[in-house]
Amino acid sequence: MSVQERKQRERAERERLIVATARELAEQQGWDAVTTRRLAERIEYSQPVLYSHFRGKREIIGAVALEGATEMAAALRAAASAADGPRARVTALARTYLDFAERNPAVYDALFRLDGGLAFAHEDTPEPLKDGFAALLESLGEVSGDGVDPGLFTETFWAALHGLVTLTRARRLPPEDTERRVKLLVDRLPAV
Amino acid sequence: MSVQERKQRERAERERLIVATARELAEQQGWDAVTTRRLAERIEYSQPVLYSHFRGKREIIGAVALEGATEMAAALRAAASAADGPRARVTALARTYLDFAERNPAVYDALFRLDGGLAFAHEDTPEPLKDGFAALLESLGEVSGDGVDPGLFTETFWAALHGLVTLTRARRLPPEDTERRVKLLVDRLPAV
DNA sequence: CTCGAATGTCTAGCGGTGCTAGAATCGAGC
DNA sequence: GCTCGATTCTAGCACCGCTAGACATTCGAG
Numbered sequence: 001m002s003v004q005e006r007k008q009r010e011r012a013e014r015e016r017l018i019v020a021t022a023r024e025l026a027e028q029q030g031w032d033a034v035t036t037r038r039l040a041e042r043i044e045y046s047q048p049v050l051y052s053h054f055r056g057k058r059e060i061i062g063a064v065a066l067e068g069a070t071e072m073a074a075a076l077r078a079a080a081s082a083a084d085g086p087r088a089r090v091t092a093l094a095r096t097y098l099d100f101a102e103r104n105p106a107v108y109d110a111l112f113r114l115d116g117g118l119a120f121a122h123e124d125t126p127e128p129l130k131d132g133f134a135a136l137l138e139s140l141g142e143v144s145g146d147g148v149d150p151g152l153f154t155e156t157f158w159a160a161l162h163g164l165v166t167l168t169r170a171r172r173l174p175p176e177d178t179e180r181r182v183k184l185l186v187d188r189l190p191a192v
Numbered sequence: 193m194s195v196q197e198r199k200q201r202e203r204a205e206r207e208r209l210i211v212a213t214a215r216e217l218a219e220q221q222g223w224d225a226v227t228t229r230r231l232a233e234r235i236e237y238s239q240p241v242l243y244s245h246f247r248g249k250r251e252i253i254g255a256v257a258l259e260g261a262t263e264m265a266a267a268l269r270a271a272a273s274a275a276d277g278p279r280a281r282v283t284a285l286a287r288t289y290l291d292f293a294e295r296n297p298a299v300y301d302a303l304f305r306l307d308g309g310l311a312f313a314h315e316d317t318p319e320p321l322k323d324g325f326a327a328l329l330e331s332l333g334e335v336s337g338d339g340v341d342p343g344l345f346t347e348t349f350w351a352a353l354h355g356l357v358t359l360t361r362a363r364r365l366p367p368e369d370t371e372r373r374v375k376l377l378v379d380r381l382p383a384v
Numbered sequence: 385c386t387c388g389a390a391t392g393t394c395t396a397g398c399g400g401t402g403c404t405a406g407a408a409t410c411g412a413g414c
Numbered sequence: 415g416c417t418c419g420a421t422t423c424t425a426g427c428a429c430c431g432c433t434a435g436a437c438a439t440t441c442g443a444g
Contacts, residue, residue, distance in 0.1 A: 007420095036402060046423050048404070057402065112364060120364045148376060155365055156356075156373045163355030164348075172304060172312045173347055181348045184340060189380050199391095228431060238394055240433070249431065 015053045017043050019063045026064070026106030031114065034060075055117075062116030068107035069128035072100050076135040089139040091186050094161060097136075098178065101165040112162060133158075145191020153189075160185050207245045209235050211255045218256070218298030223306065226252075247309075254308030260299035261320035264292050268327040281331040283378050286353060289328075290370065293357040304354060325350075337383020345381075352377050 021042045025034050036057060040047040054060050079096035083089040101108040110116055111132075119125050133154070140157050141150030164181055167173040173181075213234045218226050228249060232239040246252050271288035275281040293300040302308055303324075311317050313325075325346070332349050333342030356373055359365040365373075 035400085037400090047402090048424095049422070051403070052421085112359070113362065115362075121366045149372075152369055152372055153376065155359075155369070156352075156376045159355030159359050159365065159373065160348075160352035160377075161355065162359055163351030163353065166358060167304065167347075167351050167354055170305065170307075173351065174313045177344055177347070180341075180344055181351065184345065184348045184381075185352075188383075189376075191380075227429080229429085239431090240395095241393070243432070244392085 011053075014043070014045075014049075018050060018053055018060065019067060022060050023064045023067070023106065026110070027104065031061070031106060031109060058115055058117045061110045061114050062118050064107060065110040065114075065116045065118060066126055066128045068104060068111050069126075069132040071104075071107075072097075072111070073128070073132040073135040075100055076132075077138070080135070080139040086139075086143050086192060087186070087190065090143055090157075090190055091182075093136065093139045094157075094182050094186055097161050098165060098182065101169075105169065108165065113166070140190075143190035143192055148191065157185070157189055160189065203245075206235070206237075206241075210242060210245055210252065211259060214252050215256045215259070215298060218302070219296065223253070223298060223301060250307055250309045253302045253306050254310050256299060257302040257306075257308045257310060258318055258320045260296060260303050261318075261324040263296075263299075264289075264303070265320065265324040265327040267292055268324075269330070272327070272331045278331075278335050278384065279378070279382065282335055282349075282382055283374075285328065285331045286349075286374050286378055289353050290357060290374065293361075297361065300357065305358070332382075335382035335384055340383065349377070349381055352381065 018039070022034055022039055025039065025042065034057070036047050036050055039060075040050055043049075050060070054063070075096055076093055079092040080089045083092040111129075118129065120129060136158055137150060137154045140154040144150045144153030161182075164173070164178065164185075168175050168178060210231070214226055214231055217231065217234065226249070228239050228242055231252075232242055235241075242252070246255070267288055268285055271284040272281045275284040310321065312321060328350055329342060329346045332346040336342045336345030353374075356365070356370065356377075360367050360370060
């Protein structure tokens with residue numbers, strides 16, 4: 001028994017190592033640099049070992065996304081709870097969102113740009129993802145205004161932030177004015 | 193002379209064929225399916241011929257993007273000029289933007305998601321791209337409101353639309369409520 | 385009209401990718 | 415110490431973007 005338990009523990013540990021290494025490599029050099037060969041070399045195992053933990057690269061991206069979602073939700077909630085009043089919460093939330101995206105570009109990509117094989121906005125969406133959206137909803141829902149569904153408002157505000165993140169990162173928007181763009185969103189979209 | 197002219201014409205014609213074929217293939221099966229081998233086969237030349245026209249795949253994406261930018265600008269201007277009054281223009285503009293993105297996903301990706309080696313928001317940005325942004329600015333600039341730079345307002349509104357497009361396409365947002373999300377943006381972001 | 389040079393296009397190949405079949409090794413339990 | 419199942423590895427597949435160098439074709443000069 002104990003032997004099997006130890007093996008299971010070691011296996012779980014190795015799985016964490018794979019995810020952590022993939023994330024680290026992606027943050028350092030971008031997801032394109034996360035090849036199964038490089039990843040295998042970094043964890044000091046051969047390539048096929050990766051496939052005994054994950055179906056393929058896509059699932060590894062998905063694992064990084066789930067990890068990131070939990071962190072992002074926590075960051076958003078921390079920022080929101082530190083702010084006073086609905087408007088201040090929205091401002092804090094937006095800043096924290098952009099800040100997270102900027103500090104963790106690879107995680108952000110895994111979450112919202114790449115295909116990690118995860119279901120979104122669906123009943124079988126993994127809990128961390130639902131919870132991330134919930135964290136947004138908690139602060140944004142209270143400023144959606146009469147006649148506007150809080151969920152829909154949250155989706156729209158989120159999309160606006162996501163647009164800022166992706167266009168800026170893709171060098172379609174100059175980064176200098178981000179703060180002013182966020183201010184515009186925060187000033188006008190909420191119903192108060 | 194005439195011989196050289198004919199050759200140049202044929203060469204230009206072949207270049208158009210490459211771009212059109214790449215675009216077609218990308219719209220049919222996504223950009224991942226646009227490999228140099230497949231593309232070469234479809235135009236009935238060998239791979240190296242592609243490299244006598246373009247530095248690489250990236251430049252082919254860039255060429256498709258430029259073509260698409262011109263079309264998009266035209267579509268946006270047509271929609272705007274058919275609408276009556278600033279608010280109606282903004283609504284028409286937003287709908288046309290999303291419609292273009294939905295009808296031409298590969299072109300949209302070439303423009304705003306992929307690396308086509310093009311400079312944006314810069315002095316040496318290619319004319320079609322500048323013109324596309326100008327088409328947005330013409331309608332959005334008039335509703336930016338006092339104290340808000342029209343360019344900045346346009347960027348922000350654009351980013352919101354882009355966020356809707358990409359999150360919906362990436363299956364992060366359910367597609368059904370797009371219309372209501374757009375309404376929210378159009379109702380709240382403009383200063384009137 | 386011929387022939388060398390320039391131009392154009394091709395075949396073949398490089399080092400890389402994600403992924404996998406089957407051989408080799410390891411270690412637990414008798 | 416041995417056996418046998420689980421684990422890990424080596425080697426390889428088909429594909430990728432890209433390119434060197436061979437080959438064919440066309441052109442211009444004599």
